[in-house]
Each structure stands twice: as C-alpha cells, then as structure tokens.
Amino acid sequence: MNNSKFIDRIGWPRLIIAAFLVLLLILAQISGLGVQGLISDTFRRYGQYGVLVLAMVPGVQCGIGLNFGISLGIVGGLLGALISMELGPEFWVGMGAPEKLIPLFTILLALVIGAAFASVIGIGYGILLNRVKGSEMTVSTYVGFSIIAFMNIAWLILPFKRGDLIWTIGGSGLRTTLTLENSFGNVFNRFLAFKIPHTEIEIPTGLWLFFFGACFLVWLFLRSKVGMAMSAAGSNPAFARANGINVDKMRILGTAISTAIGAVGIIVYAQSYGFVQLYNAPMMMGFSCVASVLIGGASIRRANISNVLIGTLLFQGLLTLGLPVANRIIPVANLSEVMRLIISNGIILYALTKSGGGKNA
C-alpha cells in the first residue's frame, strides 16, 4: 500500500529514468570513464541550469503553459550582464569597494539590471500572451525565436565600448563569446566549494545555495495570497473570476516573474560556464528547460518546485552521463549534440502527449 503510494507520488517515468541513470553510472565505471568527474559535472550543471528551469514554474502556474519564450528573459539577463561588465571593476574601485568583493558586486549588479529589464519585457510579453489565449505555447516559441533574431542585430549595434567585449577588428559589435574570467566567472561556484572527502567529487556550494534559495523564494511566493490567486487563475480561470481575481493581470504577473527568473537564470548559468554567449546561443535553451521540468513530473497545467529539483537532476544527469557512455559505445564525432537534441526534444514530445506525468498532488 505504502509502496504503491510512493510510486504514485514520484511517477513511473521518474523511477525509470533514475534506474537508467544508475545503469549509466555502472556502464561508465565498466568502460573506464572517470565516474567521479562525471558526477562532479552533473552536480555543477544541476545548479547551472536549475534557475532557468525554475523560471518555468510561474509560467505554468499562471496559465500560459510552458514558457518556450524564456529567451526573452535570457536576453534581458544578457543585457544586465553586459552592462555590468561594461562598467567593469573600475566602477566598483571608484566606489571604494574592497577588491575581493568586486566580482560579487559585478554579478549582483548584473542580476538586478537583468531582472529589471526582463520584468519590463515580461509585462509586454504577458499582454501579448493575453491576446492569444489558447495558443500561448506556439506563440511563445516563435516570440522566443524572433527575439533572438532581433537581438542578433542589436548585439552588433549596441554602443558597448569596452575592449574585451567588442570585436578587436572594426571596433564595434559584441563578440559571440565573452569570457568572464576577469569579471564574475564562477563567483557562486567557488563560494564554499569543497570536495567530498576521499573522492574527486566537488560540491559547488555557493551555486547550490543560490539555486535552492531561489527555489525557496518561488515556493514562498506560491504560498502567498497573490501567488495562490495566480495559481488559481492558471488552473481554473472561471473559478478565479468568481473569486474576484483579475485573470489577465495574474497571467501578466506570472509571465513577468517567469521572464525575470529567466534573466537571473542565464546569469547564473554564465557565471558557472565561465562565458557569456550571445547571438544564436540562447536560441534552444528554452527547450531544455521545458524538457527538464516535464521530466520532473510537471504538466502544462501544473508545476511545482519538486518538479524543478527532480527534473533538472534527471535531465542533466542523463546528458552528462549518457553522452560519454554513448560515445564510448558508438564512437562517432558530433554524436553528443545529436543525442542532446534527441533526448530533450523526445522528452518534450513524450511529456506533452502524456500531459499528466506523475501525480503531483
């Protein structure tokens, strides 16, 4: 009785994937891959992608479905990061900040600016989605693609001046990949990071703290008066209206929050990755976020924090463990990219057809 209840709560898909992960670990060990390194990698990527996946929750809860247009938030976050980098360490030295804390201040400023940009973009985006009720996910996918195309032009003409941001030849236009070595690369990852004794497995403490903290804040929000009103508007608009809730306003709120978390997410991602990637790089990021939250048991109508926590771990685990093992078995170049696409799109397809997932009551 208890057993079947447990399975119901977690859901079969998650149990199967978890079992598959264990199998992959064993295979990795047998084929002589550095298992400990792979686990470290999984842990790092867990925190790296986590916040982006978290951005899906307010979107689903407010009723716009899976926010494929998270690229809007990503773009906002990138702008925040770039502006903070353009100001550079000199700005903080000028303010009299202690040198050790400058990277931290830089990323915090990036987060604030990014979230602010994204909130404004998100409000407009929410108004747009209110006009296309019923086909939000289709529209958001294309809005996501469009903003990337638009920003491809913008990255070339925005007046950034700093030498290590722009192309050296020509003297204008942002580079495709910007290193964060001299600004805020790995600030969170390094904070209180430690290795599990007697192993090579590293725990990125700061990164995890930030991710879990963000999850906690969203969890708190969903339990607040406004958060509950927003969830009601998403799960049953007629009910919400009968309780005097402005459904459209709640949807705009949820969209804006989702977009803002997306901005925070990309900055966390960038600091962990060590680089800011512009132009087409964020194009497909929304898809892996969607896949992660779905694998965690969310549906297009309901998503909660545990879906994010479980889903990100499973999805990133699959990628980090699955690819080296697959490469070992079928040694073809470029297989990893193909695998990644198959896994993430396959999961989206599977989850959308099943749109129930596990019981997340």
Added chain:
Amino acid sequence: MDPQYVLKMENISKDYYGNRVLKDVSFCVKPGEIHALMGENGAGKSTLMNILFGMPVIHETGGFEGTVEIEGKPVKIASPQDAMKYGIGMVHQEFMLIPGFTVTENIKVGREITTPNLFSRIFGKSIETLDGQAMRTDARRALDTIGLGIDEYARVAGLPVGYMQFIEIAREIDKTGIRLLVFDEPTAVLTESEAERLLAAIRDIAAHGIAIVFITHRLNEVMEVTDRITVLRDGELVTCLNTAETDMAQIAELMVGRKMEGQLETMAEGRVFSGSPVMTVRDFSVEMPGERVKKIDFDVYEGEILGIGGLAGQGKLGIPNGIMGLYEAEGEVTVSGEKLDLHRLGDALDKGIAFVSEDRRGVGLLLNESIRDNIVFTAMQTKKQFLKGKLLNSRAAGAHAQEMVQQLDIRCTGIQQTAGSLSGGNQQKVCLARALTQNPRILMVSEPTRGIDIGAKKLIIELLRSLNRDSGMTIIMVSSELLELRSICDRIAIVSDGTITTVLRPNDSDAAFGLAMSGTVSKEEGERE
C-alpha cells in the same frame, strides 16, 4: 425468436465508482408503440439510454450487468455506431446540425447517395459524385413523413428553433432500417404549438411501425401520446403500465415516491417578512448567453430564503451570475443600502455576498487543490483572512477547514484530499463551506443539488434550512427543482423568458406554479391591469 419486443433490456445494473445508479432495471419496447420513460433528474434514465447506445462513458467505467435483446436476439452494443447498425436512433436535446448546410445536406450527411464517375473508379468511393436529386427526394420523403413543409434546399442557419428539432428527426427516420427512435426531452425548447406538431409527428412515425422511446418531464404530453409508461426512481424500476389505465396524479406520485415520504414532503411555512430589504434589485439585465435576464426588479429581506425557479434557459441562472459580475449586467443592485458596482469583478464579494455556482466543477472548485485551500480561498483573497504576513497561515487554515469538514460532515480522507476526488455531494459541501467561511450577509446558491445523489441532496437542503432557520442567514436559492424550492423557501420568484412572471408562496397550488413557469401568468395579469 420473440418478435413481440423490438427492444428488451433485462436486469440492467450499473454503478459509477461504487455509486449504484441502476439496480436490476428491465425495459421493453414493442414495435410501433410510443413508450414513455419517466423519472426525476437522477432517476437513471440517461444512464439506461447511454447503455442502449453503447456510449463510451459506460465502458470506461466498467460496463454494466444485464442483457440487451433486439428483436429477440441478444446483442452487444459496444459503441454508438453499433447502435446505429441495429437501427436505434436518437433525437438529441441540443441540436447536432451544421448551420451552413442545407436541410438536405444535414439530413444526408455521412450517408450521401453517390454515383460513380471517372475519378472515383480510379481513386475510390470517397470521391464519387453526389446524387443531389436522389438525396433531395429522400429528404423530401422524410420531411413529409413528419409533416414539415419547409424547403429541403433551405439553409439550416436562421431557421426557427422548432424546425431544427424536426430536421433532426427527419435525419433519424431517413436512416434505413430504423427500428427504434429515442426522443430525449424533445419538447423542452419548443413553444406550445411546435410541441403540438412534434407530438403529431411522433404519432405518425410510430404509425409507420417504428418504436418510440419518449423521455420527458411533461406529464400531459405523456398522457396524450404514449401507449405505455415505464417509471424509474433512484435507479430502480418502479413500474411499467399502460397509459390508458392510469392518470397524471398516479404517475406523478410514482415518480416522486419516496421523496414525498421523506423530509422534502414538508412544505416551507412561507414566513412573511417586511421592513426595509437587505438587498434591492432594480431594472436588472444580464447578458448571459442562454440565460438572459431582462430588466427585473426584486427585493430580498433579512433572514428569508428567496427562491428563484423556472425552466432551464429562461434566465434564472443569469441573476446570480450577473450580481457577481461574471457576466455583463446593467441596472441597480444595492446591498444594505450600498450600491453594487456591477462592472467591478469582486465587488459583490467585498460587499458580503457569497456565491455557490451552479457549475460546481467548472467554476466552484479548484479540482486539483486540497479541500483546505478550496475552503479558505475566497476568505483569504477578499478578506485577507488565514494569512500570516503575506503567506498562507497553514495552521489557521487547516484548523478552520477541519472545523468545516466536521460541521458540514464532508466525507473525506482528510483536509489535504483534492477536491476533484470527492463525490458530487461532498464537493458541493466544500463549495458551501467556502461561501460560509466568507461569513456573508447574503448567501446565493445556484442549483445546489444538481448532479448529486438523492441522499446528498437531502443533506444539502437540510443544511441550507438550518443555516437560515437556526443561524438567520439570508439566502437566495436558484433551482430548477420546484419541490426543493417549495420545501425551504419563504417566497419563490418564477422566471420565464428573462423576466419574473410572479412571486409565489411555497403552498400555492401546483397549477399556479405550472402556469407561472410557462410564462402565462404575467401576460394575463398584464392584460388585466
């Protein structure tokens, strides 16, 4: 072979999730007879018909027990297509017609007469040429059978409602080999003269040897056209008798049966209230599709139960929905002297009106959320109760929900159970619990007993009664079930065609209620004045 009956259903039993809705029911129809299937809402008529038509809802919920025989041969009807194959047709209550098509096309859709052409010889039957002439002839024949004089080439869009019903019938009788035709409340949406015509048509069809199952609430129609009557009550077969050997009063009694013996038999005393009304409604119109309200006035007095009755689609549901601001409304509504802003969503809630919607699953509940959250939701949103700072105060909310569960006797595994997994009656109690949590000045309940089993109905009605009589709660109760209204209301306003025809006392005669529902009273009175 026993050709005596075209349809013979024997010992049919069916339960939905442990809730027995049909118990050992037998039902036989002879060829060419008009057989009335009678019973109150929830008596099991639709379930029996769903079984006959092999509707998916039956198979998805574990099938049924018993046997079905058609012309003496046992059959298994697994889908509506099977039913059609056996010559069983249905005329639906809501029209299933394509407005942009002509009458002929609607009658023939899916069963077109075609002739082969060059392309169809190559590509198959689906692109054969339509034989318009033959189809029109067929349609004409079907229309003539039921005595409908419209042109077979007219478009359906724009035809009067009554005609649409006839086209539906024409479509059914045009099917070759039709043996049994089921009419599900065919006269509900028709005017009196249209209903007359329909009954005549039904008689004609039966004269052609087609058996008719006639489901209706209208006793006079049953007495007029049927040969035999089967009465169901609470999922059990009460009796099957010849129409000639009975009368209206007997059938009414058989249908209502136990209910009359029970609590609901007691009619409310019809207390008289006076003084200044707690709520006044003036020139009130609501644009609710299908339930339009046209410029009505009424008052509600402190401590009374005002009933609002009437047939479906006449506008009674528009009244509470308009007051809550859920549909566009005009006019003046005051509560304790304060004017209600009908255009501001939630204003009615702020002014102390609680609403239990008729659409329990669609509007009344968050099906995936817990009982606790459902109960405290409105009070939390509109009165900022059960909050600690800005967050939900789980402890206070839980304690209150627990209290409500006990007080209203909500049967559940605990306050964390999701509302969607409760039975209908318990869901309704959760809705009521939420409304009561608001501590409202006026409680509006709309169709409080719709779709819940008979035992739960009684509990809900008793609950409303004790809220009013013991706690002095002012209640506006909208319901299609007159008996319910008459059992607890002090006054009953009858709505017909968007206006209040008259306000009656619970102990007024059945005839007065009947006339008021058909809207005749207001006209007569209007002429007299």
